[in-house]
Amino acid sequence: MEFAFTDEQEMIRESADSFLQDVSTSEAVRAAMATDQGFDSELWQRLCQEMYWQALHIPEEYGGLGLGYVELAILFEEMGRRLFCSPFFSTVAMGVNALLVAGNEEQKQQWLPQIAEGSLTATLGLASSQQNRDNRRWDASSVQATARKEGDGYVLSGSWHYVPDGHTAGLLILAAREEGSKGEAGIRLFAVSADSEGVQSHWTPTMDQTRKQAKVEIDNLFVSADCCLGGEGTSDWPALEQVLQLASVAIAAEQAGGARQVMELTINYTRERVQFGRTIASFQAIKHRAADMMLQVECAKSAVYYAACVADEVLKSLSSSEQVSEVKDELPEAAALAKAYCSDAFFHCAAESIQLHGGVGFTWEYDPHLYFKRAKSTETFLGDGGLHRERIARQLLDDSGQVKG
Amino acid sequence: MKISFSPEDEQFRAEVATWLKENLTGEFEQLRFRGGPGDEHMFPEERKKWEQHMAKAGWLCVGWPEEYGGRGLSINQQVIFNEEYARAGGPGHMGHIGEGLAGPTIIAFGTEEQKQRFLPGIANGTEYWCQGYSEPSAGSDLANVKTKAAMNESTGQWEISGQKVWTSLAHESDWCFVIARTEPGSKGHKGLSFLLVPMDQPGIEVRPIEQLTGTSEFNEVFFDNAVTDASNIVGKPGDGWKIALALLGFERGVSTLGQQMQFLNEMDEIIRIAKKNGAAEDPAIRQRIADAWMGLRIMRYNALRMLSGSQDGSSPADGSLQKEAMIYKLHWATWHANLGKLAMDVLGPESELLEEGPYELTRLQSMYLFTRSDTIYGGSNEIQRNIIAERALEMPKEPRQAK
Numbered sequence: 185m186e187f188a189f190t191d192e193q194e195m196i197r198e199s200a201d202s203f204l205q206d207v208s209t210s211e212a213v214r215a216a217m218a219t220d221q222g223f224d225s226e227l228w229q230r231l232c233q234e235m236y237w238q239a240l241h242i243p244e245e246y247g248g249l250g251l252g253y254v255e256l257a258i259l260f261e262e263m264g265r266r267l268f269c270s271p272f273f274s275t276v277a278m279g280v281n282a283l284l285v286a287g288n289e290e291q292k293q294q295w296l297p298q299i300a301e302g303s304l305t306a307t308l309g310l311a312s313s314q315q316n317r318d319n320r321r322w323d324a325s326s327v328q329a330t331a332r333k334e335g336d337g338y339v340l341s342g343s344w345h346y347v348p349d350g351h352t353a354g355l356l357i358l359a360a361r362e363e364g365s366k367g368e369a370g371i372r373l374f375a376v377s378a379d380s381e382g383v384q385s386h387w388t389p390t391m392d393q394t395r396k397q398a399k400v401e402i403d404n405l406f407v408s409a410d411c412c413l414g415g416e417g418t419s420d421w422p423a424l425e426q427v428l429q430l431a432s433v434a435i436a437a438e439q440a441g442g443a444r445q446v447m448e449l450t451i452n453y454t455r456e457r458v459q460f461g462r463t464i465a466s467f468q469a470i471k472h473r474a475a476d477m478m479l480q481v482e483c484a485k486s487a488v489y490y491a492a493c494v495a496d497e498v499l500k501s502l503s504s505s506e507q508v509s510e511v512k513d514e515l516p517e518a519a520a521l522a523k524a525y526c527s528d529a530f531f532h533c534a535a536e537s538i539q540l541h542g543g544v545g546f547t548w549e550y551d552p553h554l555y556f557k558r559a560k561s562t563e564t565f566l567g568d569g570g571l572h573r574e575r576i577a578r579q580l581l582d583d584s585g586q587v588k589g
Numbered sequence: 590m591k592i593s594f595s596p597e598d599e600q601f602r603a604e605v606a607t608w609l610k611e612n613l614t615g616e617f618e619q620l621r622f623r624g625g626p627g628d629e630h631m632f633p634e635e636r637k638k639w640e641q642h643m644a645k646a647g648w649l650c651v652g653w654p655e656e657y658g659g660r661g662l663s664i665n666q667q668v669i670f671n672e673e674y675a676r677a678g679g680p681g682h683m684g685h686i687g688e689g690l691a692g693p694t695i696i697a698f699g700t701e702e703q704k705q706r707f708l709p710g711i712a713n714g715t716e717y718w719c720q721g722y723s724e725p726s727a728g729s730d731l732a733n734v735k736t737k738a739a740m741n742e743s744t745g746q747w748e749i750s751g752q753k754v755w756t757s758l759a760h761e762s763d764w765c766f767v768i769a770r771t772e773p774g775s776k777g778h779k780g781l782s783f784l785l786v787p788m789d790q791p792g793i794e795v796r797p798i799e800q801l802t803g804t805s806e807f808n809e810v811f812f813d814n815a816v817t818d819a820s821n822i823v824g825k826p827g828d829g830w831k832i833a834l835a836l837l838g839f840e841r842g843v844s845t846l847g848q849q850m851q852f853l854n855e856m857d858e859i860i861r862i863a864k865k866n867g868a869a870e871d872p873a874i875r876q877r878i879a880d881a882w883m884g885l886r887i888m889r890y891n892a893l894r895m896l897s898g899s900q901d902g903s904s905p906a907d908g909s910l911q912k913e914a915m916i917y918k919l920h921w922a923t924w925h926a927n928l929g930k931l932a933m934d935v936l937g938p939e940s941e942l943l944e945e946g947p948y949e950l951t952r953l954q955s956m957y958l959f960t961r962s963d964t965i966y967g968g969s970n971e972i973q974r975n976i977i978a979e980r981a982l983e984m985p986k987e988p989r990q991a992k
Contacts, residue, residue, distance in 0.1 A: 187894050479977070577869075580882055
């Protein structure tokens with residue numbers, strides 16, 4: 185047990201920090217968010233060719249760097265700090281994780297090297313229900329698109345909502361259910377090329393402009409059986425659930441970074457703003473609120489780093505036959521905990537940022553609103569604090585009654 | 590960064606668990622899960638005996654270097670030891686102030702003679718310590734200490750006069766470490782010294798403070814020309830403030846993990862009650878239980894970060910603290926106060942009923958009431974926020990008026 189970063193991990197953080205500080209300035213974020221695409225293609229290619237971040241946790245046999253989830257969490261944290269606009273979250277947290285967890289050898293060979301070399305971006309479509317109450321749960325019930333078995337394949341139909349970068353991703357991993365199935369049964373994941381005939385993706389403008397979403401529509405598209413991730417016959421829900429947990433850890437890392445940055449820029453502002461003949465940072469009313477922010481930021485980081493360590497063990501267990509520590513079994517709890525805590529912490533800090541900036545915090549010109557909007561979109565995506573706390577409550581209160589500790 | 594333990598460490602875990610299983614039995618059985626926060630007044634003699642029993646097998650002061658009677662455990666092994674100790678229901682340590690505060694301070698700043706004199710008594714569980722910091726007019730403003738000490742050249746002893754307050758376990762202690770003003774006319778943090786004072790003497794009177802719990806873990810200690818030998822000063826005259834701050838750093842070491850396991854036991858009980866009385870079906874209660882659980886897990890992660898970031902499980906001796914350490918007190922104290930309220934809310938109307946009259950509280954009632962002191966002692970939440978804002982975030986300091 186060593187709950188501190190290695191020198192190599194610190195180096196990754198430093199290089200991410202300096203790269204992003206350069207390329208993801210407030211001006212760059214505002215320029216990217218004003219586009220439909222949502223990111224600067226040239227910059228994305230630079231990232232892919234110079235930094236290899238998109239390949240970070242892809243195993244070496246598929247052209248990746250083969251690093252772990254802690255290293256990945258560091259990148260997400262740094263990107264979250266700078267509100268970096270890119271298809272990194274959708275491609276890596278959703279696409280790559282789905283292929284690693286659910287894909288078979290052929291599917292990994294087919295897609296991962298393309299992602300690793302930077303020629304392909306990916307995403308995952310989950311919510312396809314027309315009923316808002318199901319979509320709020322971010323679980324199997326929100327999967328309502330259908331996959332009808334036909335010959336040597338399936339016919340897909342449905343519409344997927346809130347798909348991150350769904351209008352620009354080259355590879356769509358779509359959740360659908362066998363006709364007539366309910367709950368966690370009959371769920372399948374399909375890897376579909378976005379340029380397949382009959383696939384329609386539309387950008388859906390969002391309140392948080394730094395993170396683009398799309399609606400994907402498919403009407404009776406035949407896909408061959410080898411597009412179906414993993415094996416046939418059993419439900420893919422456990423795999424999909426694990427992908428969502430891994431993605432939650434990634435979002436939580438972004439949130440921890442966002443919370444930290446918005447706290448820092450706020451404190452810097454209070455050091456400059458003078459009222460009543462002194463900087464407002466010298467008022468205890470401000471200092472105590474800053475201290476409460478820092479407490480939440482540090483707790484958020486702890487929650488993320490722990491969850492990243494757990495996720496690391498999970499990924500190791502996928503790629504190796506060696507015996508892996510039972511720590512991996514903690515993923516459902518660690519991911520829910522990190523997502524719940526970091527969602528609330530980021531929202532709190534971003535809201536405080538507007539308040540402590542006073543009037544200028546309410547302007548478009550100053551940055552607090554960018555963080556405030558990102559805080560909300562990431563809080564909602566994959567479930568808010570209340571939802572994830574309920575998942576933890578279920579584990580504590582509804583199971584055999586054994587509390588782990 | 591890695592959170593799993595090595596096979597050697599897991600082997601060690603089994604060794605600890607086995608020893609506790611075989612030894613926390615017989616006359617010690619009644620001590621299981623006792624003596625924690627809010628329960629410190631229970632079974633004092635029996636708990637001292639238990640600590641002596643542990644010491645014989647080398648399980649007291651496990652983080653201390655072996656040359657001073659400790660076991661020299663690595664941080665990982667100390668983490669494991671604390672986890673297993675609490676899992677087994679090991680009682681709260683009567684000697685925690687000696688083991689966690691006085692001992693490490695003497696190891697870091699004491700002379701060789703002081704180490705020889707004081708460390709064995711702590712390590713074998715025969716000498717117990719209390720802490721003489723706060724005074725009626727020096728609570729949050731600790732530098733406002735008024736207790737005086739002067740060297741009597743004819744007797745070769747320090748003579749101490751003044752009053753300390755909120756001294757826990759004073760009536761059970763053999764020694765007290767006292768912050769006293771040794772430079773007449775000095776102000777603030779200058780002119781203070783760190784003295785080791787024997788409790789059993791005519792110049793010291795201990796008066797229990799009746800707390801809102803109806804019990805008296807805390808005391809007032811009156812010093813009226815109390816004496817201690819010239820050699821019983823840690824550091825030099827005037828070093829008191831530096832040493833006092835370093836000691837507060839030790840408070841955030843491995844022992845916090847033991848405290849957390851105590852909290853875990855409380856959570857377990859609350860969860861058990863909630864499942865039994867139906868509170869577990871109330872959505873609002875479910876959210877709060879989950880939230881408390883998250884807070885406890887995060888407390889553990891914070892502690893692991895804090896421990897992994899330092900060599901010996903404590904903060905640097907210069908009194909500087911890592912950020913993780915600065916938020917630690919504010920986090921656990923606030924969390925625990927919320928847990929106290931949650932416990933009562935889960936109990937519902939039952940929460941009002943005493944164990945028995947006239948005022949014997951149940952364990953959870955006692956915890957609930959006691960948590961109101963958590964956010965005050967050892968630096969109130971407000972002081973913690975000042976520390977975080979000024980030291981970690983480098984915001985302007987509070988104005989300090991010349992006295």
